[in-house]
Amino acid sequence: xxxxxxxxxxxxxxxxxxxxxxxxxxxxxxxxxxxxxxxxxxxxxxxxxxxxxxxxxxxxxxxxxxxxxxxxxxxxxxxxxxxxxxxxxxxxxxxxxxxxxxxxxxxxxxxxxxxxxxxxxxxxxxxxxxxxxxxxxxxxxxxxxxxxxxxxxxxxxxxxxxxxxxxxxxxxxxxxxxxxxxxxxxxxxxxxxxxxxxxxxxxxxxxxxxxxxxxxxxxxxxxxxxxxxxxxxxxxxxxxxxxxxxxxxxxxxxxxxxxxxxxxxxxxxxxxxxxxxxxxxxxxxxxxxxxxxxxxxxxxxxxxxxxxxxxxxxxxxxxxxxxxxxxxxxxxxxxxxxxxxxxxxxxxxxxxxxxxxxxxxxxxxxxxxxxxxxxxxxxxxxxxxxxxxxxxxxxxxxxxxxxxxxxxxxxxxxxxxxxxxxxxxxxxxxxxxxxxxxxxxxxxxxxxxxxxxxxxxxxxxxxxxxxxxxxxxxxxxxxxxxxxxxxxxxxxxxxxxxxxxxxxxxxxxxxxxxxxxxxxxxxxxxxxxxxxxxxxxxxxxxxxxxxxxxxxxxxxxxxxxx
Ligand SMILES: O=C(O)c1ccc(O)c(O)c1
Ligand SMILES: [Mg+2]
Numbered sequence: 001x002x003x004x005x006x007x008x009x010x011x012x013x014x015x016x017x018x019x020x021x022x023x024x025x026x027x028x029x030x031x032x033x034x035x036x037x038x039x040x041x042x043x044x045x046x047x048x049x050x051x052x053x054x055x056x057x058x059x060x061x062x063x064x065x066x067x068x069x070x071x072x073x074x075x076x077x078x079x080x081x082x083x084x085x086x087x088x089x090x091x092x093x094x095x096x097x098x099x100x101x102x103x104x105x106x107x108x109x110x111x112x113x114x115x116x117x118x119x120x121x122x123x124x125x126x127x128x129x130x131x132x133x134x135x136x137x138x139x140x141x142x143x144x145x146x147x148x149x150x151x152x153x154x155x156x157x158x159x160x161x162x163x164x165x166x167x168x169x170x171x172x173x174x175x176x177x178x179x180x181x182x183x184x185x186x187x188x189x190x191x192x193x194x195x196x197x198x199x200x201x202x203x204x205x206x207x208x209x210x211x212x213x214x215x216x217x218x219x220x221x222x223x224x225x226x227x228x229x230x231x232x233x234x235x236x237x238x239x240x241x242x243x244x245x246x247x248x249x250x251x252x253x254x255x256x257x258x259x260x261x262x263x264x265x266x267x268x269x270x271x272x273x274x275x276x277x278x279x280x281x282x283x284x285x286x287x288x289x290x291x292x293x294x295x296x297x298x299x300x301x302x303x304x305x306x307x308x309x310x311x312x313x314x315x316x317x318x319x320x321x322x323x324x325x326x327x328x329x330x331x332x333x334x335x336x337x338x339x340x341x342x343x344x345x346x347x348x349x350x351x352x353x354x355x356x357x358x359x360x361x362x363x364x365x366x367x368x369x370x371x372x373x374x375x376x377x378x379x380x381x382x383x384x385x386x387x388x389x390x391x392x393x394x395x396x397x398x399x400x401x402x403x404x405x406x407x408x409x410x411x412x413x414x415x416x417x418x419x420x421x422x423x424x425x426x427x428x429x430x431x432x433x434x435x436x437x438x439x440x441x442x443x444x445x446x447x448x449x450x451x452x453x454x455x456x457x458x459x460x461x462x463x464x465x466x467x468x469x470x471x472x473x474x475x476x477x478x479x480x481x482x483x484x485x486x487x488x489x490x491x492x493x494x495x496x497x498x499x500x501x502x503x504x505x506x507x508x509x510x511x512x513x514x515x516x517x518x519x520x521x522x523x524x525x526x527x528x529x530x531x532x533x534x535x536x537x538x539x540x541x542x543x544x545x546x547x548x549x550x551x552x553x554x555x556x557x558x559x560x561x562x
Contacts, residue, residue, distance in 0.1 A: 003257050004058045004233035006030035006187070010246040010253075014039040015049060017246055022053035024250035030059040030187070030233055031089060043086035051088075058231055059128065059159075059185055060084050061093035066116065067129075067147075068102045068109035068137065077116055081123040091126045091184060093159055096135030096144060104137040110150035117156035128159035128184035133168050134199045141165050142174050148182065157184030161235065162219050163191060163206055167198050172219040180227020187235040188260075190214045192413070206236040208256035210403055211396040213410075217263035224264070232257055244393040248354075252397045255346050259404040262345075269407030270342050271335035273435045276383040277362050279454050280305075280316040283324030283517050289315065291472040292456070292513070292521060293378030298370030307367070309375035312382040313456055314367075324517030326452040328358040329386055331406065331435060336361045339407075348405045354394035357452075359406060379464040384457040384524050385429075385436035385533065389450030395424070395441050402428045402437055412532065418539040419546060427533055438533050451545070453512075453520045455533075461509040461525035465496040468511075477512040477520070477548075483540055499537040506530035512541055514548065 003026050007017045014035040021029055029050065039046060050057055063080055066072055080092060094116070097109075117127050131144035138144055141160055148158045160183055165172055175183075190212030191205050209216040220232065234253045241249050262268065286296065289308045294315065298307040308315045318327060333339040339361040343351050351359040390398045402408045408428035416423045424441035442450040458464045468476055476497055484494040493500055493509070501508040506528020513521040524534070 002027045002231035004028040004231040005253050006235040007035045008032045009234055009236040010249045011242050012246045020246035020250045022055050024254040028056040028058040031057050047088045057087050057089040059091045059093055060089040063092055063094045065097045065099040066094055067112045068097055072112040091128050093128050095130045095132045096138035098136050102136045106147050110147045114151040114153050117153035121155040127156045130159035133164040145178050157182045159185040161187040163189040163202055166214045172222050175222040176226050178226050183228045186223050187233050189236050203237045204239050206238050207396050208253050209260045210256050210400050240393050271333045271339040272407040273331035273333050273430050275332040275434045277330035277332045278314040278316050280328035282318040282321035282327045285324050291475050295375040297375050298372035300369055307370040310378040310380040313380050324519050326519050330360050330362045333361045336363050343405045346405050353401050354397045355388050355390050379458045380456045382457050384455040387438040387453045389440045389442045391442050398439050414535045416539050418542040451518055453522055455522040455524050458523055458525055465498050465511055475513050477514050477544055501534045501536055503532050508534050510534045
């Protein structure tokens, strides 16, 4: 299907937007009036610029507050038609009236829209009438369609917008009753589920399909069944997108539409990950790994990379870097070729995540080069999850990457106050829970590098904590006593500095190590079917990490001035 995007969805001036949109491979744009008004080029030049880039101008918008008025403003409409002729745009979006002067009268609305369509026809222009979710009298897509049917003019059709339909909880099945040729345009936006005024929700929180919680594939399926043949067009109003890099946003938009088309074909992910093959760290972390019970079981013959193992937990360590960090994650899959090809189909041949971590589906022979010896037995059984901090303006893009390219499913999303902001986090996992990734949103103004961590699983956390406390107390992140005063759990947790959580499925015990470079480790024990990540305790961790960071900084200052 043809792919289009509204110019309002990306940042920049009109010419910057067009260049970024074209580079991402779109076929056309919805041109927003504001973008034209602020552009120094005459409409003819904009038309040429778009054509040179291979973009058609699919739609011009918005034309507001026209229908069901005491007297409709046709002169204003004529001015739009003339601009559209110069642009070479043949469809004008009219959104349902929000003016207090609008009259609740479908017959009047239909007769005035009919008049508008007659005038538009003289210019070869079509009118696409859209119900805004907050329209004064018309705010349901089937209501807009009834008015279009009543007006009965070939140059008048309806524009469907997934946000307006799904945000109101309307059932999209009704789309199938609209003749396909009367659906002049289809706008797509997803959104996170928020309990707020629908206008604010629409203007600030829309996102690309797959980044929110709406069932876009279901809605588009109904439109295709109705016989819709126009473009799939992204129309996103989003405070972050307005500031983010236009090229990256356009690229994400294209990825979301490719994934949507795959979902429509029933081809989600051909080979979902089934486990962590390894996590790859950089820097001098051998000391910490040894303390945690890992054995260095091999070294790469040609590269400065070591393999460290314990149970089924495998860590690669690139020893050349000075500062410890988490570089990459290798994922097991039942079909390496299919998984890699799938990533490429979603414009991610290198599988680099928006936060810079590299992901891969290594083939089964990846360990052969390491000539590994057997690891000593230890408490750690496997990698439970990795947690990656995302730059604030890449959070939605990261969600899309992990969901589509890696085939993970969104789990809980949380917002928790911490000492210096609000921690926003989203967990994603494979269907069987063997691969789990937690995305954390970097705090604006966070003073240190965004932290990443690897969570390692054990079957007996209290035993692991006892051992670490006896052998490497300096390695454990100390937990404030006050935390335990409010905790209804085993008193030994306090002595061992272990944190606790429970959900309806089970319980969770965990502890953290201190940070090395920008990484730390977590050791976790899931009891029963606990599904979470102990996120309620993250603010405690962040507070302690911040204090330690500030103390280190002060000590270094003192050292420098001494
Ligand atoms: O927020 C708005 O006003 C607005 C305008 C045009 C649209 O197509 C839309 O979905 C919303
Ligand atoms: Mg719209």
